[in-house]
C-alpha cells in the first residue's frame with residue numbers, strides 16, 4: 001500500500017464537467033486541490049504575483065473593495081489574454097510555477113494527514129507540465145456544442161467568449177490521448193456520477209486504498 005496519497009489529475013476543456021467530477025470524487029472521500037481557486041487566491045494575496053500582474057496588465061488591473069482588499073479585474077484580463085496567445089503565455093508563466101509549489105505543499109500536508117487520494121483539478125494540466133508526478137490522469141470530455149451550452153448556462157456572457165477560451169486550450173482529442181481514464185459527460189449528471197464512481201473504484205483497487 002502506498003503511504004503517500006495517490007495523486008490523481010482531473011482535467012478537461014472548458015465546460016466539460018471536470019469540477020463536477022471532482023465534486024463527486026470529494027463525495028467519495030478524496031481531498032481536492034483546485035488549481036484555478038489557488039491561482040485566483042495567488043492573484044490577490046501573493047505580493048510577487050501582484051507585482052508581476054501589474055507589470056503585465058498595468059495598475060488598472062487591480063482595485064480595492066470596501067474592506068480594502070485587492071480585487072483583480074478578471075473580465076479585463078480574460079478579454080486580453082484570450083485574444084493574445086503571447087500574453088496568455090506570460091500570465092501562465094507567472095501563475096503556474098507558483099500553483100505547482102502550492103500543490104507540492106498540499107501533497108506533503110495530505111501525506112501528514114494520512115489522506116488516501118489527492119485530486120488535482122486543473123483546467124490547464126498537460127499544457128503547463130502540471131501532469132508530472134501524478135499517478136493517474138482522468139480527462140472529462142463532452143461534445144463541443146454541449147460544452148458551449150453548459151458554459152453559457154453557467155453565466156459566461158457570449159458564445160464568442162467561450163469559443164475564444166476553448167481555442168486557447170488543447171483540443172479534446174490531445175487530452176484524451178494522454179489520459180489514463182476518459183469520462184464521457186454527454187449524458188445526465190446521474191450517468192456522470194456513476195462513471196466517476198467506477199473510475200474511482202478502479203483506482204482505489206489498483207492502489208489498495210481503503211474506503
Ligand SMILES: CC(C)(COP(=O)(O)OP(=O)(O)OC[C@H]1O[C@@H](n2cnc3c(N)ncnc32)[C@H](O)[C@@H]1O)[C@@H](O)C(=O)NCCC(=O)NCCS
Pocket residue numbers: 013014015035036039074075077078081088091092095096099122123124165168169
Ligand atoms: C483569465 C482569468 C483571469 C479569467 O478568470 P475567470 O474568473 O473569468 O475564469 P476562471 O478562472 O474561473 O476559469 C474558467 C475557465 O477558463 C479557462 N481558462 C482559465 N485559465 C486558462 C488558461 N490559462 N488557458 C486556457 N484556458 C483557461 C478554463 O476552462 C477555466 O475552467 C483566469 O482564468 C486566469 O487568471 N487564468 C490564468 C491562470 C490559470 O491558468 N488558471 C487556471 C489553472 S491554474
Ligand SMILES: Nc1ncnc2c1ncn2[C@@H]1O[C@H](COP(=O)(O)OP(=O)(O)OP(=O)(O)O)[C@@H](O)[C@H]1O
Pocket residue numbers: 012013014015016017018019020021123150151153154185186187188189192
Ligand atoms: N451531465 C451534466 N448534465 C447537466 N449539467 C451538467 C452536466 N455536467 C456538468 N453540468 C453543468 O455544466 C456546467 C459546467 O460544468 P463544470 O463546472 O463541472 O465544468 P468545468 O469543466 O469545470 O468547466 P470550466 O472549465 O468552465 O470551469 C456546470 O454548471 C455543471 O453543473
